[in-house]
Amino acid sequence: MTDLERTVEFVRRKFADFYTAQSEVGPSSIGQREFGFGSWERKIETRHAAFPTKADLRKYLVMNAPFFISHSIAYYEFPTGRPMPRKNWLGGDLVFDLDADECPNHAKGWICDTCFGKTKSEAIKLIEEFLMPDFGFSSNEISVNFSGNRGFHVRVESEKVKQLDREARRDLVDYIGGTGLSIENFFRAKEKSWMENDRVKRQLQNMGPKPTDPGWGGRIARFAIDPANIAHLPKEVQKKKFPLFTQGVKEGNWDKVRIANKETVWGDLGKKVGVHMGDQIDQNVTIDTSKLIRMADSLHGDSGWVAKTFPLSQLQSFDPRKDALAFSSSETVTLNIVEAPKFLSREEEFGPFKAEKRELPLHAAMYLLCKKAALLSD
Structure with a gap:
């Protein structure tokens, strides 16, 4: 078995342990959702799966431990149907995907206080300046979760938005972003x-x-x-x-x-006043109801962090480097680290590293392994 194969198997076992410890996983109306799963190489490798209950989904996750778990924004009568029209679309949530822009402080794919803080400010602006005052959504209709890597997902579950078509959702995105503002x-x-x-x-x-x-x-x-x-x-x-x-x-x-x-x-x-939702891919999550979104409270294969759901009141203080960690400090792992910038995990500073062999606590080791910045050492 190669070092890469041993690394992938190690991470998969830890993901399985995480899901084994969860009593319940999955979105609302789970029987009407389409699911997709990703591998070490691809975030969505298979889709068109469905589960009658949250217990069925949990069983699947414990047995297979996929590195990425996504589900449909939409509700379907037949979520496993294909091609897409055979699913029979019943409606959809309104979801906003806000990701940190690339930052000059570090290499692509990492986060720091600067870039993540800007994304957090955009999420707060979206909720407090638009969704609540302009559209009248209540805090009970809005939920927020960490994306699992570098941003936030803000979701509106309400009968008021369930039947909105693509053009109506595009209008909402344009309004919130200030597109076409005179x-x-x-x-x-x-x-x-x-x-x-x-x-x-x-x-x-x-x-x-x-x-x-x-x-x-x-x-x-x-x-x-x-x-x-x-x-x-x-x-x-x-x-x-x-x-x-x-x-x-x-x-x-x-x-x-x-x-x-x-x-x-x-x-x-x-x-400068509108909400910055990143590139067209991020905007399409809101507009295109056939899109899949990272499942809240699942593990993200690019970080090993939890796509954690939390109350709106905690958005300002949320820090994934301590609030979204899934793994402990008690277990340590020895890694061959290729290269990694300085980073925080559980309020402890690590790195920078380059071509080093280091023993790290599991929570920091999993982060580097999932970032593909290290491999398990012999």
């Missing part, structure tokens, strides 16, 4: 007149949205006067005039501070 629709010119030296003076003011306005208008205004976003404002505002600018926006007067090329400036500002 910033000029939120501004209007208002004439201001006054007497000066017995003559009437007139001036056009750029009246815009107030922070208390609903929808996109209020969202743009709140973003503009948030001190955390001052770097996105023109230099005229940044230099000692931010308090005056803020006062003006609160009154709806966006000309309180004179700004050059303001139409372009506000247009650029609007582009």
